[in-house]
Amino acid sequence: MSAADATSARGAVGLVGRALRLATPGERRRIAVAAGLGTLAGASGTALLALSGYLIARAAEQPPVLSLTVAIVCVRALGLVRAVARYGERLVGHDAVLGTLARLRASVFAGLADRVPGDRGSAELLDRTVADVDRVQDAFLRSIAPLTAAAAVAVGAIVVALLLLPSAALALIATTLVVGVLLPALAQSIGRDAARARGVRRSALVRELTATLDAAEELVMAGAGEHHRQVVAEHGAALSRVEDREARLTALVAAGTSLASGLGVVAVLALALAAAADGQLAPTVTSLLALLALGTGEVLGAVPAAARELHGTADAVLRVEQLVAERPPGRDASAPSDAAVRLRDLRVRRGGRVVLDGLDLDLAVGERVALVGPSGVGKSTIGELLVGFLPAHEIDGEATIGGVDLRTVDGGALRRLVLHVPQDPYLFDASLRANLALARPDADDRELLAALWAVGAEPWFLALRDGLDTPLGERGAHCSGGERQRIGLARAILARGHGLVVLDEPASHLPADEAATVLRAVLDADPRRSALLIAHRPEEAALAARTVGVHGPATLSPR
Numbered sequence: 060m061s062a063a064d065a066t067s068a069r070g071a072v073g074l075v076g077r078a079l080r081l082a083t084p085g086e087r088r089r090i091a092v093a094a095g096l097g098t099l100a101g102a103s104g105t106a107l108l109a110l111s112g113y114l115i116a117r118a119a120e121q122p123p124v125l126s127l128t129v130a131i132v133c134v135r136a137l138g139l140v141r142a143v144a145r146y147g148e149r150l151v152g153h154d155a156v157l158g159t160l161a162r163l164r165a166s167v168f169a170g171l172a173d174r175v176p177g178d179r180g181s182a183e184l185l186d187r188t189v190a191d192v193d194r195v196q197d198a199f200l201r202s203i204a205p206l207t208a209a210a211a212v213a214v215g216a217i218v219v220a221l222l223l224l225p226s227a228a229l230a231l232i233a234t235t236l237v238v239g240v241l242l243p244a245l246a247q248s249i250g251r252d253a254a255r256a257r258g259v260r261r262s263a264l265v266r267e268l269t270a271t272l273d274a275a276e277e278l279v280m281a282g283a284g285e286h287h288r289q290v291v292a293e294h295g296a297a298l299s300r301v302e303d304r305e306a307r308l309t310a311l312v313a314a315g316t317s318l319a320s321g322l323g324v325v326a327v328l329a330l331a332l333a334a335a336a337d338g339q340l341a342p343t344v345t346s347l348l349a350l351l352a353l354g355t356g357e358v359l360g361a362v363p364a365a366a367r368e369l370h371g372t373a374d375a376v377l378r379v380e381q382l383v384a385e386r387p388p389g390r391d392a393s394a395p396s397d398a399a400v401r402l403r404d405l406r407v408r409r410g411g412r413v414v415l416d417g418l419d420l421d422l423a424v425g426e427r428v429a430l431v432g433p434s435g436v437g438k439s440t441i442g443e444l445l446v447g448f449l450p451a452h453e454i455d456g457e458a459t460i461g462g463v464d465l466r467t468v469d470g471g472a473l474r475r476l477v478l479h480v481p482q483d484p485y486l487f488d489a490s491l492r493a494n495l496a497l498a499r500p501d502a503d504d505r506e507l508l509a510a511l512w513a514v515g516a517e518p519w520f521l522a523l524r525d526g527l528d529t530p531l532g533e534r535g536a537h538c539s540g541g542e543r544q545r546i547g548l549a550r551a552i553l554a555r556g557h558g559l560v561v562l563d564e565p566a567s568h569l570p571a572d573e574a575a576t577v578l579r580a581v582l583d584a585d586p587r588r589s590a591l592l593i594a595h596r597p598e599e600a601a602l603a604a605r606t607v608g609v610h611g612p613a614t615l616s617p618r
């Protein structure tokens with residue numbers, strides 16, 4: 060089903076089914092209970108209104124009070140039932156939906172994290188993914204529940220009217236068709252166009268804003284800040300215009316809904332009065348019918364907004380469903396037994412361009428190999444291949460680790476086997492301790508400090524006021540390039556259990572006379588670990604038992 064299909068009734072039912080499939084059976088049961096309680100609240104509200112009308116009209120005739128007792132008790136009971144059912148609906152519904160959301164967020168994150176980095180998407184995709192999961196909540200609470208309640212109340216009211224005055228039932232059916240079918244179809248079409256236009260405008264704004272914030276320093280230095288501020292403001296204004304138009308159209312539909320409901324009440328009242336004048340209907344039932352129509356109109360009044368919401372959530376539900384259900388292509392459950400690497404006649408394409416071609420490389424268990432060569436010839440690409448960061452469709456030829464094809468190896472098993480130490484390690488906006496503990500959560504402070512000392516970070520550390528509790532700032536903004544690299548290298552010293560470490564120029568910002576010593580400490584931290592060391596400096600390459608030169612797409616020669 061495409062998002063556009065959601066405009067049809069079948070599409071809407073299908074979408075409700077798909078949204079419900081995102082919940083576990085237990086959550087579905089609670090969502091059903093919430094929808095049932097919502098229906099009970101809506102029905103008792105409408106019945107309360109109708110019965111109150113009857114009671115007032117009957118009381119005006121000044122009958123013996125005892126003859127009103129049943130109606131009075133019913134009115135009290137309905138008032139209580141309505142309040143309790145509404146409270147229960149909110150409680151059970153939100154409890155079920157928030158539980159579903161928490162679980163979905165974790166699944167969506169796992170789905171994104173499992174993808175190779177290039178396949179993970181931009182800030183815009185991540186932004187939409189977070190918003191999408193939130194919108195699934197709307198599908199449950201703002202669409203499914205009110206639509207169920209409205210359908211049940213409308214059918215009940217029509218049956219009651221049919222028993223009392225068939226012509227009033229016809230007027231109610233007409234109101235239901237206009238308010239519950241025609242106007243929602245209009246609202247859905249507004250929702251579809253508005254959601255599409257809003258999505259395009261919002262994406263453009265997020266893209267521009269992210270790019271501007273990322274490059275803020277360079278833009279200010281180049282004097283281009285004002286221009287970009289204007290571009291962001293224009294995108295913001297365009298989004299506001301789309302939202303403004305959507306709000307005006309929505310208000311028109313809301314006005315149409317109130318008008319149609321009101322006309323329905325007037326029609327039912329007129330028919331009931333005429334029937335009462337003809338003696339076909341007791342005068343007291345006239346007000347019951349009119350207020351029954353009023354109550355039904357109120358419940359139906361939520362349908363256009365619910366239908367619009369349902370359409371608005373269609374794309375979101377489909378995207379979340381894909382992220383939760385889809386495994387990254389080509390990854391299966393095979394786990395390599397060791398870290399022996401074998402590459403034969405390997406060809407790698409990146410961005411549509413061949414960057415490695417005819418590559419042969421062996422790395423035995425426990426062996427240390429250095430990769431050297433000019434910039435841009437594909438050294439890092441080899442490292443990324445070994446750690447599963449390249450999409451399978453970009454790799455041709457033989458590429459195995461522990462005898463398992465690198466294109467099909469299980470992502471989790473590969474990351475437990477191969478440790479990647481990048482040139483620019485990612486530091487979280489957290490304490491130094493938390494950033495180091497990422498590599499070994501059970502390491503104590505003594506071990507963390509030993510790792511810092513081994514990478515030559517002692518003088519820097521001793522100058523920190525809060526020691527291991529020092530916050531490192533967003534992306535490690537409080538650290539220099541060299542300090543960030545030392546933290547990345549300390550993580551590699553702390554890490555345990557890997558069969559292979561890929562060191563991708565992780566000491567390039569350190570002074571040349573220190574880099575080789577620090578790298579040796581990393582290599583010696585786990586002597587059983589084999590290593591692929593990507594290096595530009597000869598003294599670093601000399602740490603490996605064997606050096607391999609990479610010279611371009613078609614050549615790779617052992618030295």
Ligand SMILES: Nc1ncnc2c1ncn2[C@@H]1O[C@H](COP(=O)(O)OP(=O)(O)OP(=O)(O)O)[C@@H](O)[C@H]1O
Pocket residue numbers: 177409410414433434435436437438439440441
């Ligand atoms: N994500 C990517 N998308 C498209 N092309 C890429 C990507 N990453 C790298 N490349 C291209 O692949 C080629 C090899 O890049 P790679 O980073 O492997 O080279 P390198 O030998 O490690 O270079 P350096 O020594 O400068 O780090 C380069 O031409 C680069 O432009």
